[in-house]
Amino acid sequence: MFFVDTIELAGLGNRSYLAGGERTAVAVDPPRDIDQVIAAAARRGVRISHVVETHVHNDYVTGGPELARVTGAAYLVPAAARVAHRHTPVHDGERHEIDAAAGLVLRALVTPGHTPHHTSYALEEDGTAVAVFTGGSLLVGTVGRPDLVEPRLTHDLARAQHASAHRLAAELPDDTAVLPTHGFGSFCSSGRAAGEATTIGREKTSNEALTRDVDTFVADLLAGLDDTPAYYAHMAPANAEGSAPVDLTTPPTADADDIAARLAAGEWVVDLRNRVAFAEGHVAGSFNFEAEGQLATYLAWLIPWGKPVTLLAESAAQLAAAQRELVRVGIDRPAAAATGEPSSWTRDGETPAAFPRATFADLADHPREGIVVLDVRRTAERSTGFIEGSAHIPVHSLHRRVHEVPDGQVWVHCAGGMRAAIAASLLDAAGRDVVAVDDSFAAAEKAGLTVRTR
Structure with missing residues (x-):
């Protein structure tokens, strides 16, 4: 028997996975905050023997190198990917044993399109594919964007997406579960995911990559592309180089004078409370990025890269959750933080700002x-x-x-x-x-x- 656990990264519109048998497991496209992957393995009572990347990610910082280091797992990266850290290059068709007792093997299928080196991984049980981790290739009802690497490659990568989708459909049984990384709100997706779960058979009847000829598919795909978050430009280089372990300890506490000084210095002060509360009262000059929304995506998109940020939260729990979201996109350490409400964040004699x-x-x-x-x-x-x-x-x-x-x-x-x-x-x-x-x-x-x- 095998299991597949999904690790939701709702703020980024992504998913990571832990899959295995009774003793060992593989982590697929892990987030930078690896503690939740380790906790998932502990709940299952398994050892993480392999960590795999489907591609060098453009929308978040991977925890792959650190997870492999901490667990002693083999770190599998597509052979054509250019990365500076220690890894095992994976070639098309290679099989890696995940759990011998359960008959679980991971088979690599090179599926270029989202990136030139993109690789999917079929999870086989006793020689039969039961699931396929498709990363940014075949998604739920759509495919990953082909325009995130280099403009001159976009057209060819769009055609490659079509071919890769057809390869997966041809080589895998119809009841194979399709488990993508992107497509649940991620800007790495070329369209909106049409549901939460799918199979190869379902995609054959509903995915435009599999129901349209290549020229029509490519024309429609390219016509539908829109802007991508500005921070994407920093993600692939960070992943190629390898990121440092995360630090989720509480930032230095900012009082009202500190907050005012940081605003005066041109730093960003970000209020994480919901938009109703913010409109009713907030520190003048602060910006509202709701913790419950797509915090990491929109804050990282708008903020000048490297600009110091101070976080204002209604509770310690909200602050901690926001820190976790932000490290996933390379905003590692807030300059300062405060919890409470506007009355404690404004100096004596000042009134919180508001708007209708x-x-x-x-x-x-x-x-x-x-x-x-x-x-x-x-x-x-x-x-x-x-x-x-x-x-x-x-x-x-x-x-x-x-x-x-x-x-x-x-x-x-x-x-x-x-x-x-x-x-x-x-x-x-x-x-x-x-x-x-x-x-x-x-x-x-x-x-x-x-x-x-x-």
Whole structure:
């Protein structure tokens, strides 16, 4: 018998896996905070004998080298990948025994497309594939992006994605479980995952890589690509070099004077509380990135790389969870932190700042004179429908383009409220009069607003 445990990295839209038998197991695409992988192995009572990477990741810092070092496991990396740390190069077709008693073997299948060196791994039980770890190759209803390595390679990698998907479909039984790393909200996915679980057989009938000819597939894939987080540029080099062990100890405590001094110095002070609480009261100049949202993705996307960051949290638990999220994308140590509420983060005589929240119905009822409607969704989202007369600056570029926002009170919206809250905090910190539209964009037309499509 075999098991497969899923380690969810919801904030990044990724999954890692631990799979094995009664005695030993393999860890696939582990996160940088390896303690949770070790804990999963301990719960199973197994030893991690192998750690494998499907590719050199572009969206998070891997814990692979450190996990292999701590556990003494063999560290398997695709042979064509260029990495500086100690590893075992894996070639196409190689088999590595995971648990002899359970008859478990891992077979490498080179599946280029997401990267030139990408490799999937079929988990075989007594010679039959029961699962395949597809990394950024075949995802649930889609495939991994082919444009993260080098622009000149994108077209060829898109074609390779098609070929790799067909290879997996041809070589593996229909009931083989498909277990991707990306595709659950990750920007490494070329589309939104169509469900939580799938098999080779299901993908044959639903995945466009397997139901369309290569030219149609490539054209549609390339046409649908949108911006990628800016921090991706730092992830692959960090993974090729090998990252240091994480330090999740509590950062130095910041009092109100420290917070004010850091803001005055141009550092980022990030409030992790939910957007309702932030709008009701916050330290003037601070930014709101909800701990419960895609904290790591959006903070790492927006913050100038290497800029010191101070975290404000409502509790020690929220702070600790945020630190864990951030180390996964290379934001290793906050400069300082504080827990509590705005009244303890502001100096004597200062009043917390605030701004109103609203719905699309409120916007529809409000006179349009003197206000600016700002859409901070991505370009691909806006192409499906936008409020007539609205301005458009994606949230990930707003901090560099605040000066482009027209004069007037700014009613800022996204698709659901989280990114609007980030944008509202950036505008509020810049001294703009802002209203955060905390509503689903689906409600805009129902509210009587004119929504047009290109």
